[in-house]
């Protein structure tokens with residue numbers, strides 16, 4: 001069967017049977033799937049026709065160590081053959097889960113030590129909310145239930161995490177959100193103080209934030225913001241939950257983004273880079289004081305657990321993933337290559353007429369497209385849609401954010417990217433931007 005015949009067959013099956021996540025149902029019927037991937041290696045992915053793309057998003061901000069690592073496949077195979085799966089309910093355990101929990105405690109900042117495993121970011125978020133509410137309940141403050149989250153936040157699509165998300169279109173998908181989530185202005189710590197005044201500290205379980213907002217457009221916190229939030233949490237006896245699903249595991253040039261801002265959250269949520277997408281895995285990590293209080297006050301069985309919490313094969317993959325990251329200094333590479341990439345992207349401000357602000361930390365960043373480079377005025381139509389489409393034609397996968405008034409290209413390539421690949425990234429993007437600029 002030729003590649004094209006295979007592709008045609010897959011397109012028809014895809015349209016009939018595969019309901020895609022976060023995709024347009026009509027677009028799928030009209031145009032078929034965007035790309036059907038076949039294989040992947042390093043920072044590149046290849047489709048069934050053999051066209052190769054540089055994955056500028058590391059897929060969904062998650063393939064941190066890069067694609068095609070045989071050691072991961074071997075670790076998974078070894079564990080699948082030895083003991084693919086066993087339960088961790090009712091105190092049962094297994095070595096990969098134990099060792100990965102200990103490793104996570106070692107690499108997370110401060111005394112974040114107690115690790116609860118999930119299969120991804122949404123489950124981690126919903127689990128974290130239940131943990132903090134349970135924590136206050138067993139500490140004799142059951143009315144402390146509300147979660148204060150930020151506008152523009154993305155936390156996932158489970159019942160709680162959709163409700164915690166601060167992007168309206170995700171709310172509009174459903175007709176009923178979970179109660180107990182309050183959204184505040186994302187930049188001003190005084191908005192948190194105001195919410196505390198209005199809601200009452202005795203009704204608030206936790207403040208929830210991504211240290212760097214990802215899906216909401218790669219928004220970095222204002223200077224001092226997170227430190228001030230940490231202070232307010234301490235002042236009012238409110239737990240601080242950091243959602244490091246995107247920003248964790250080297251993405252920002254440090255192992256966790258909280259380290260840049262010199263804060264230790266009471267609860268950290270992780271997924272994505274924990275396994276670099278080789279397998280479904282996530283975790284909620286509790287600081288020692290939270291864990292110890294739960295041990296002291298939470299009597300009987302902890303009535304929260306997922307079949308795949310502590311999945312041995314997933315945990316074996318997670319361990320190997322962190323080992324590769326450490327042995328190959330990928331966190332350092334994220335900083336060095338991230339700075340190089342951003343400095344080259346900033347040159348596009350001079351070379352083109354439509355590149356505005358470029359911001360980054362390590363290998364996560366954003367490029368604003370503007371009509372007026374001085375004032376930051378936007379075009380009416382969203383140019384980022386066109387630039388991302390042109391870049392894809394030229395072999396670079398990126399993503400755009402067009403919520404609110406944004407017209408933003410976001411990027412997040414694998415942490416193993418090298419200088420040659422950085423240059424290729426910039427060359428392709430530059431070509432795509434020029435093409436769109438000339439068409440205006």
Ligand code: PMP
Nearest residue numbers: 120121122154155156214245246
């Ligand atoms: N939190 C953040 C910050 C995320 O970016 C995401 C996914 N993009 C999630 C949670 C949800 O993770 P998942 O898609 O694995 O459920």
